[in-house]
Amino acid sequence: MFELFIQPIADFSFMQRALIGCIAISISAAPVGVFLMLRRMSLTGDAMAHAILPGAAVGFFIAGLSIEAMTIGGIIAGCAVALLSGLVSRMTSVAEDSSMAAFYLISLALGVLIISVRGSQVDLLHVLFGSALALHNEALYLLGGISTLTLVTLALVFRPLVLECMDRLFLQSVSHLSPLAHFSFLMLVVLNLVGGFNALGTLLSVGMMILPSAAARYWVKSLDMLLLSSCLIAIASCYIGLLLSYHAGWPTGPAIILTLGFGYVISFMFGLNNSLTSQYTKKKHLSA
Amino acid sequence: MLLSFDNLTLGYEAHPAVHHLNYGVKAGALIALVGPNGAGKSTLFKGIMGQIQPLDGHIHLNGIETKDIAYLPQLNQLDRSFPITVQELVALGAWNEIGAFGHLKNSHKEQVAFALSQLNLKGFEKRLISSLSGGQMQRVLFARLLVQNAQLILLDEPFTGVDSRTTHDLLHMISAWHKQGKTIIAVLHDLEQVRQHFPECLLLSREPIAFGATSEVLTDANWLRARKLNEAFDEHAVYCGSHEAP
Numbered sequence: 001m002f003e004l005f006i007q008p009i010a011d012f013s014f015m016q017r018a019l020i021g022c023i024a025i026s027i028s029a030a031p032v033g034v035f036l037m038l039r040r041m042s043l044t045g046d047a048m049a050h051a052i053l054p055g056a057a058v059g060f061f062i063a064g065l066s067i068e069a070m071t072i073g074g075i076i077a078g079c080a081v082a083l084l085s086g087l088v089s090r091m092t093s094v095a096e097d098s099s100m101a102a103f104y105l106i107s108l109a110l111g112v113l114i115i116s117v118r119g120s121q122v123d124l125l126h127v128l129f130g131s132a133l134a135l136h137n138e139a140l141y142l143l144g145g146i147s148t149l150t151l152v153t154l155a156l157v158f159r160p161l162v163l164e165c166m167d168r169l170f171l172q173s174v175s176h177l178s179p180l181a182h183f184s185f186l187m188l189v190v191l192n193l194v195g196g197f198n199a200l201g202t203l204l205s206v207g208m209m210i211l212p213s214a215a216a217r218y219w220v221k222s223l224d225m226l227l228l229s230s231c232l233i234a235i236a237s238c239y240i241g242l243l244l245s246y247h248a249g250w251p252t253g254p255a256i257i258l259t260l261g262f263g264y265v266i267s268f269m270f271g272l273n274n275s276l277t278s279q280y281t282k283k284k285h286l287s288a
Numbered sequence: 289m290l291l292s293f294d295n296l297t298l299g300y301e302a303h304p305a306v307h308h309l310n311y312g313v314k315a316g317a318l319i320a321l322v323g324p325n326g327a328g329k330s331t332l333f334k335g336i337m338g339q340i341q342p343l344d345g346h347i348h349l350n351g352i353e354t355k356d357i358a359y360l361p362q363l364n365q366l367d368r369s370f371p372i373t374v375q376e377l378v379a380l381g382a383w384n385e386i387g388a389f390g391h392l393k394n395s396h397k398e399q400v401a402f403a404l405s406q407l408n409l410k411g412f413e414k415r416l417i418s419s420l421s422g423g424q425m426q427r428v429l430f431a432r433l434l435v436q437n438a439q440l441i442l443l444d445e446p447f448t449g450v451d452s453r454t455t456h457d458l459l460h461m462i463s464a465w466h467k468q469g470k471t472i473i474a475v476l477h478d479l480e481q482v483r484q485h486f487p488e489c490l491l492l493s494r495e496p497i498a499f500g501a502t503s504e505v506l507t508d509a510n511w512l513r514a515r516k517l518n519e520a521f522d523e524h525a526v527y528c529g530s531h532e533a534p
Binding site: 160 | 339354358388
């Protein structure tokens with residue numbers, strides 16, 4: 001058991017760094033994913049993951065495989081798409097999903113064009129699928145910083161964000177914080193996707209946001225428990241995914257996301273709330 | 289006047305939903321806002337709340353600010369599947385005092401407990417709003433209004449989907465607010481209810497049809513005119529006040 005679960009982490013510093021990086025992503029991306037799910041914006045995370053591609057690609061071609069340059073590029077591209085789609089939607093009364101789709105498609109096409117003209121398929125694969133086992137110290141500092149900033153921002157905008165999700169008209173009637181809550185939340189989505197692409201890649205980092213919250217909803221009901229349990233599911237899946245990657249020789253990103261996916265399947269089949277088994281098995285009922 | 293509309297026109301994509309409204313609301317008034325579907329009633333509330341800007345004219349808030357207005361939305365405007373408890377939702381009524389970051393003090397908790405007891409919601413504190421019926425949810429929103437303690441209260445279809453007993457209780461609460469001197473405007477569809485409980489009435493059908501004492505406003509002739517005007521939407525209408533087509 002020790003050799004299976006502990007030794008790979010204890011013996012190798014690259015595994016320790018990968019675990020620390022993944023825990024940092026877990027405790028920040030999972031709570032962001034809970035709010036994405038509650039706002040019925042789960043697919044927005046996927047769209048944003050595509051949107052950061054051209055920024056990361058430009059960063060790559062300016063400074064090579066520099067984590068700082070790719071991160072800054074990704075943040076700029078992601079923020080631009082989030083802000084533009086939000087502004088177009090609020091100024092023209094067009095639903096945000098359509099303006100988001102338009103801008104992310106433009107951004108994705110731009111990213112693929114840049115990589116095709118200037119790079120190689122190997123570069124594209126790195127941006128899309130990342131490499132958790134190659135995380136160096138700078139990447140860990142970045143992930144730690146993004147994680148800290150995310151948790152602090154969530155704590156600051158928590159109450160307006162809850163109202164923005166549940167009762168926006170009330171929020172607009174008592175304060176002017178509705179746009180602040182909306183846009184700072186979109187910024188957090190971008191930041192976490194950019195943070196995640198170093199370890200898992202742009203396409204898989206969105207899984208770190210969505211799958212833990214989607215699984216948690218089958219087990220717990222209240223918001224605080226959703227936030228806590230989605231973090232725990234994400235951390236546990238990262239640990240198991242890293243071990244799978246080590247023992248089976250699988251790529252790390254897909255191993256972690258598949259573990260999360262397995263957790264989601266188990267949850268919707270056997271979870272306590274609205275799962276398949278809870279709906280089709282007769283249970284004792286209360287008298288009132 | 290606590291609230292006045294000066295030649296007010298509100299609308300969407302240049303089409304007026306409220307057209308040339310001149311009307312004043314006295315402090316302490318209890319007003320029913322009635323009219324057919326699509327008459328501009330909810331749009332007028334959005335204008336008062338500052339959520340849409342007038343196409344023409346002005347809305348004057350005299351001696352109050354937007355934060356002094358409490359708004360009860362239609363039930364379908366809320367995401368009732370959101371995982372928040374009854375107690376947490378009602379406590380948000382204290383927003384003007386706690387804002388985005390403040391902690392609930394004991395006095396706020398007492399206000400919440402009082403509001404829940406007034407609306408017969410004792411024992412519901414820890415329940416998620418997703419487990420409530422429509423009537424129970426409406427009582428929760430009234431409890432939040434009670435905690436808000438605003439001078440002007442706007443109620444958008446407060447009794448839709450609510451049983452007669454709950455409607456009776458909520459009407460009792462509205463009457464109590466009126467006696468306390470609060471100003472209340474409620475969008476309603478049950479004209480008999482309006483006649484019994486609301487002394488003043490504004491009949492709107494995009495254009496103001498009549499306003500004043502309820503018995504004088506709710507006549508067959510006025511209602512017929514309201515229905516006809518409401519159906520007069522024209523995609524190819526010329527600009528108001530000219531013969532120029534868009």
